[in-house]
Amino acid sequence: MRLAVDGTSCMGHGRCYQMAPDLLSCDDEGYVTIRDQTIDVPGDQLEAAEDAEGTCPEQAITLLP
């Protein structure tokens, strides 16, 4: 599974890296570091990735097969 962040939608709420601290982290302004990027989700981070997607108030995170 892969996780993609739409950089235009991300507003730095900080919910995703709170839900998935071992997968995502923040930059100096509080945005997730992987804006406009797609990353592979390791097998032990699947649930955390789904939590991050479901928690984003901007729907900026999409999980891809």
Add this chain to the structure above:
Amino acid sequence: MATHPEAVDRELGGCPVMHRDFAPEQPAGCHWELAAELREASPAYFNTYAQGYWVFTRHDAVRDIYKTPELFSSESITPWQPDPIYRFVPTQIDAPDHIKYRRIVNPWFSPREMDAAEESMRALCRRLVEEVAVTGRCDFVTGFALRFPTEAFLSVSGIDPSDADLFVPWVEDFFSGFGGDPAGLEAMGKALDGIREYWVAALEERRGEAGPREGDLASHLLHSTFDDRPLTDAEMLDMLTVLVLAGLDTTRATLGYLFRHLATHPEHRRRLIEEPELIPSAVEEVLRYYTIIFGDGRKVTRDTEFHGVQLKQGDMVYALVSGANRDPRAYERADEFVIDRKRNHHMGFANGPHRCLGAHLARRELQLAVEEWLRVIPDFRIATDEELRERGGGAMMTLTSLPLVWDVTS
């Protein structure tokens, strides 16, 4: 519900009409009931109060208003006052300048900065809790909820915390006029003058220094640039003023509802003591369930159809985020406080580019308050049988008083 047909000199396309002032004080919790009632009866209304404005009640429309800033300008955020006497920066600034101002202040309120400030905020919080703990009772609003966010904000901004005594009455007076009550306008103007004079003096004291003072927000602004030019005094004052107003009143309000909830739900107190890892999710649920922003205003930039309503350029809209955050169309068990709610995508800090700048600070303060309070005062209850009251939805809802009592063991 005071919804009744009024003569309106424009075509409303069958949209229900109401004539309602949202500003007056109510029994605590009434605003959320009203927002739910309005939401379930209709997705949109026209309110003939003031110059008249549209009210949107459901999650999808509220989110679309937040996320379409090119159509919904932040030039005014109070629908009953399309041309306010204040200008908040960056709150009331639209693209393309908005993000340039945000870039200047975003790092100041980032999660990393909050990590760095956490221990000093915790120490402040602990001192306040220990001070009231021995008394066995307090008015939570004046005894804690006003003091902790004020001192924490001043501390992260590099201001002497003893100036809290100046800021608290200014913030109170400002919000007495924010809801559109003409009786509050004079106090509001005076409070704005007081806050501005404070910052004028603070900027003067710091001007001309070679570099920014460590941990000092006013000094940081003096050394910041916008499009490669220094910020003007007017810009710095508009930024510092809104930070004070937004930073102190909102967290105080949320703390009140959070601790009213804990006082009346011993099972939730016990759960958070036994499973402190749930405190962050409990705080997010407070932000969803007890959203203190009744609604957010915006000004329409061009004629358009929006969620079945024909809007005209210059119209004001009111997005009832308090009701949207309890909309069963968007949340499961929407009308229940679910302490361990997962995937809580609430809009308690708004949505879109104007997402609350102080969200990370507020969240940290709320978590620290629960941790430190429950550690020292694990059991407490409301000390009165009288009905609690809340300030009106014109500004932020906030409990005017919350008397708490607990047993003191010697």
